[in-house]
Amino acid sequence: MLDILGAALIGLGTVFFVAGTVGLLRFPDIFCRLHALTKADGLGLALIALGVALMADGAGDVVRITLIWFFVAVAGATCGHLIARYARRAMPEGRHD
Amino acid sequence: MTDPVIIFDLLLAAAVVALAVASLSVRDLFVAIVLFITFGLLSALSWVRLAAPDVALAEAAIGTGVTGALLLKTLRHLRYVSGTLDRAEALSVTPAAPVPAPVIWANAAFCGLVTLGLAVAFLGAPRSGPGFDALVAEAMPASGVDHPVTAVLLNFRAYDTLMEVVVLLAAVIAVWQIERGLSDAPAPVLGAVWEGFARLTLPAIVVVGTYLLWKGAEAPGGAFQGGAVLAAVGLLLLLSRLYVPQPSHRGVARWAFVLGTGAFAGVALLVAGGGRVAFEYPPEHAKTLILLIEGLVTISIAVTLAALFHGREPVALRSDRGRA
Amino acid sequence: MMFGTMPQLTPDLIYGVAGIAVFAIGLVGALCTQDRLRRVLALKLCSVGAGFLLVVAAWRGPPAAPDPVPHALVITGIVVMVSATAVALALIRRLQTLETEDDT
Amino acid sequence: MTLDPMILALFAPLFGAVAAFVLPRAAGAVGLVAVLLTCGAVLALARQVLAAGAVTLELGGWAPPMGIALRADGLGVAMLAMTAAVGLLVSVGALDALREARQRQYFWPLWLLLLTGMNGVYLGTDIFNLYVMIEVIALAAVGLTVLSGTREAVRAGLEYMYASILGALLFLMGVGFVYLQLGRLDFAGLIAAEPSAALSAALALMIVGLLLKTALFPLHFWLPAAHANATAPASALLSGLVVKAALYIFLRLTTHVPLPDEILVTLIGALGAGAVLWGGVQALRAERLKLLVAWSTVVQIGLIFIAFARAGQVGLAESWKAAALLILAHGVAKAAMFLAAGRIRDEVGHDIIRDLDRAPIRPTLAQFTFALAAISLIGLPPSLGFIGKWSLMEGAMAAGYWHWVAVTMIGTLLSVAYFSRVLAGFLRFDRVRAPLGEHQGWALADIAPLTLAISAISLGLLAAPILSFIELGYPFGAKP
Structure with missing residues (x-):
């Protein structure tokens, strides 16, 4: 039962990733792309982590998965921030994508 | 299918x-x-x-x-x-110069021949070749560790691994020799979010690196992976300017670079004698010795990789002092 | 395990071919590019291709554990390659600095 | 605790490098001690080999194929001895020749790591271990190439680095395929292997990688600039010793896999011939002395490959001795020549061949040394180079390969021509415009090349003992 629920969550997370990727490819400028990417990946990652945690063997694995989710999320957010920051700095000098 | x-x-x-x-x-x-x-x-x-x-x-x-x-x-x-x-x-970054036609043809011929060789060698090979599986499995109990890859790296083929650490040492010496305290591109300003991230992750990386090292005795991980993860600490410190290499740190850095090589080679020599040859760890102490070597090698790898990233030897220069 | 009448699509075949392709791509890049940084990149591709080959050589199919020796060899190869890359990049940086100094 | 000489030969330079790096002020003394210890180890090893034939040592107590064994036989020890002896003399010369403190500080650790790598190659029996060793050699050698820090040296060093990495990766790919097929990495496994097209392809990859590292025409493109722009002791090490490591592995590999057919032998000979002719012409055109010497290395490597090819169907069982003699002769003579060229350049202030005869200073001793080294490289009796060349031609004549004889003769004539460009400049005094300056006196740096050059000549008289020594332990051919 838990396995089915887990698989469903992972599937849902994957859908978010696909959506984020489509956004990355289709959106016009860097900020929209970042928007699509960070939102979709944040949620997608959380869902997949939750799904995997449901399928995990013991408490130790759940703790590890949580930690992985936490650090990936923090790193992703920081990266998004840095990219946006760099893009905004570069803008006045005539960078238009 | x-x-x-x-x-x-x-x-x-x-x-x-x-x-x-x-x-x-x-x-x-x-x-x-x-x-x-x-x-x-x-x-x-x-x-x-x-x-x-x-x-x-x-x-x-x-x-x-x-x-x-x-x-x-x-x-x-x-x-x-x-x-x-x-x-x-x-x-x-390199200006393109016209390449003479014979060189192009020679290069193309060379690529073609090598790829042909690759294809012949791969397609003629058995799908799943004979290996050392049985030998390794047989020798595992005497190796002192439970993870086969670590056993191969640090016991069965420790000589290769020592020389691999030597390659790293040669690289850092060569890099210090090549770049002579030249002024660097100014460090990028990364902002408060980045600094918070660095503060949060630094201790976590230290824990992960040490964990990988420790875990290497029985599960995937080990000195090289742990060392690389710890090197990330060095990279973060260098990038966020929390640590700026000083000329006076050179002595310590030199000792850190050679620590792994010296300890590895020293242990390999010291265990010899009493009928044993170099690299032959006595079985009862094998695990301790391997962990000792791995620990010291990890430190060397981490420092060396970070130094390779930083590049030049920190020597006193006016441009160095001028930079905040 | 044996040469069948039709080559069966197995992971080792797939990744083996991919590894050889990556090596060949890297080789072409290393010989035919002029940009210094890109040549380092190409050589690094070659080394990953060689890594693929050794990992494939170690693979034994799902129930059996893989052969640890090639794994150790690839790890050695990776460390050796990062050392060589670092030296090549240091040379590139130094050369660029020297060339710029001479121009001005 | 008894220390095996093989272990000492590996660890003395390794610990020396470590010590020289952490104690930069004492680098010279530490380095010299380490090289002397290595020489002692090689002597002890030579005594063992004389007494017992080949000796082996299984490291860690793990037998091949899983573990790694060291093996020393006559040929290996001869290479070790050449490396140690040339290395010792170059080290003595380097004490004096390196002027900048920074160069001194980095020369020693790099050179000692290079020595570690080379000793490892000559003792190695495991092809993956050889790959790691040639990488140690490559990184140290590149570091030495750019020691002078000039733009030309760095550019040449970068080309060298690319060629080195690519050569090593081709070799590694070959090693991977050998493992895929045989599941073994030791030489004994290669001997026992069933020959197949796939195995030949794998070995061919390894050999191509080695040819790139040893700079056989047309894969020599990186060598002249790299060797010509390094500082004199570094050039001597690079040209005299480093290219020999890959050559030695090539020699070892080809014996385990007899070259399959005449076409391949002919191909290797043809590449060697190309090197002799192309290198000779380039040496004739070279404007700088060190560039000429570097091109002469390309020629000599070509000659060694003709020596491989000259026996044809008789195979390597015959031809390897000529190749080994040429390798040894070139190592000694070329180191002498590069050191002498460095001395000439230091004293005269430049090394443009056309202007050497107008120089107000006559570094007579260095010029004499250069001439002696040239005698061995041209192959005049009684030098070791002559014995090697003679043995090559004798074999080619016996096999009826007159074309190899012809190429060798043309190569010899070319080498006479390009060396006499230099020697003529040494002997002409009529074009000196300024009054002759005082020779600066003998220096420590003159002793090393002179000793090397005299050895290159006089070792020819010892050719018979050398030949019988390199056959100890049956490096090739029949096994006991």
Whole structure:
């Protein structure tokens, strides 16, 4: 039962990733792309982590998965921030994508 | 085609090859490096698929992480030196010169011949060759550790591994020799969010690196992966200017570089005698010795990789002192 | 395990071919590009291709554990390659600095 | 605790490098001690080999194929001895020749790591271990190439680095395929292997990688600039010793896999012939002395490959001795020549061949040394180079390969021509415009090349003992 629920969550997370990727490819400028990417990946990652945690063997694995989710999320957010920051700095000098 | 995983394999392999082509053919060098990093991560993923988690860890941490950082740093330096730092694109850093036709033909012939050789050798090979599986399995109990890859690296073929650490030492000596305290591109200002991130992750990375090292005795991980993860601490410190190499730190750095080589070679020599040859650890102390070597080698690897990233030897220069 | 009448699509075949392709791509890049940084990138691709080959050589199919020796060899190869890359990149940086100094 | 001489030969330079790096002030003394210890180890090893034939040592107590064994036989020890002796003399010369403190500080650790790598190659029996060793050699050698820090040296060093990495990766790919097929990495496994097309392809990959590293025409493109722009002691090490490591592995590999057919032998000979002719012409055109000497290395490597090819169907069982003699002769003579060229350049202030005869200073001793080294490289009796060349031609004549004889003769004539460009400049005094300056006197740096050059000549008289020594332990051919 838990396995089915887990698989469903992972599937849902994957859908978010696909959506984020489509956004990355289709959106016009860097900020929209970042928007699509960070939102979709944040949620997608959380869902997949939750799904995997449901399928995990013991408490130790759940703790590890949580930690992985936490650090990936923090790193992703920081990266998004840095990219946006760099893009905004570069803008006045005539960078238009 | 019975296995649905095969489709995943095909897609992954195709993505790896496509990324390889893309990273060499894209015009913007920055994009090329980013594509290369993606390529490395996907390669690591396919090695996980092939049941090689140690290799995947090493490739992700060293082959992709450290190498990618090195490449990006170099690109920034080149653009800084050539005055194109502010331009939107850095297409290439070397001016292209016309290549004479015979050279092109010779290169093409060489590539063709080598690829032909590769194809003949691969297609003629047995699918799953004979290996050392049985030998390793037989020798495992005497190795002192429970993880076969660690046993091979630090016991059965420790001589190779010692020389690998020597290669790292040679690299850092050569790099210090090549770059002579030249002024560097100014460090990028990364902002408060980045600093918070660095403060949060630094202790976590230390824990992860040490864990990988410790875990290496019985599970995937070990000195090289742990060392690479700890090197990330050095990279973060250098990038966020929390640590600025000083000329007076050179002595300590030199000792840190040679620590792994010296300890590894020293233990290898000291265990010899009483009928034993070099590298032959007495079985009852094998685990202790291996962990000792691994610990010291990890420190060396971490410091060396960070130094390779920083590049030049910290010597006193006016431009050094002037930089805040 | 044996040469069948039709080559069966197995992971080792797939990744082996991919590894050889990556090596060949890297080789072409190393010989035919002029940009210094890109040549380093190409050589690095070659080394990953060689890594693929050795990992494939170690693979034994799902129930059996893989052969640890090639894994150790690839790890060695990765560390050796990062050392060589670092030296090559240091040379590139130094050369660019020297060339710029001479021009001005 | 008894120390095996093989272990000492590996660890003395390794610990020396470590010590020289952490104690930069004492680097010279530490380095010299380490090289002397290595020489002692090689002597002890030579005594063992004389007494017992080949000796082996299984490291860690793990037998091959899983573990790694070291093996020393006559040929290996001869290479070790050449490396140690040339290395010792170059080290003595380097004490004096390196002027900048920074160069001194980095020369020693890099050179000692290079020595570690080379000793490892000559003792190695495991192809993956050889790959790691050639990488140690490559990184140290590149570091030495750019020691002078000039733009030309760095550019040449980068080309060298690319060629080195690519060569090593081709070698590694070959190693991977050998493992895929045989599941073994030791030489014994290669001997026992069933020959197949796939195995030949794997070995061919390894050999191509080695040819790139040893700079056989047309894969020599990186060598002249790299060797010509390094500082004199570094050039001597690079040209005299480093290219020999890859050559030695090539020699070892080809014996385990007899070259399959005449076409391949002819191909290798043809590449060697190309090197002799192309290198000779380039040496004739070279404007700088060190560039000429570097091109002469390309020629000599070509000659060694003709020696491989000259026996044809008789195979390597015959021809390897000529190749080994040429390798040894070139190592000694070329080191002498590069050191002498460095001395000439230091004293005269430049090394443009056309202007050497107008120099107000006559570094007579260095010029004499250069001439002696040239005698061995041209192959005039009684030098070791002559014995090697004679043995090559004798074999080619016996096999009826007159074309190899012809190429060798043309190569010899070319070498006479390009060396006499230099020697003529040494002997002409009529074009001196300024009054002859005082020779600065003998220096420590003159002793090393002179000793090397005299050895290159006089070792020819010892050719018979050398030949019987390198056959100890049956490096090739029949096994006991």
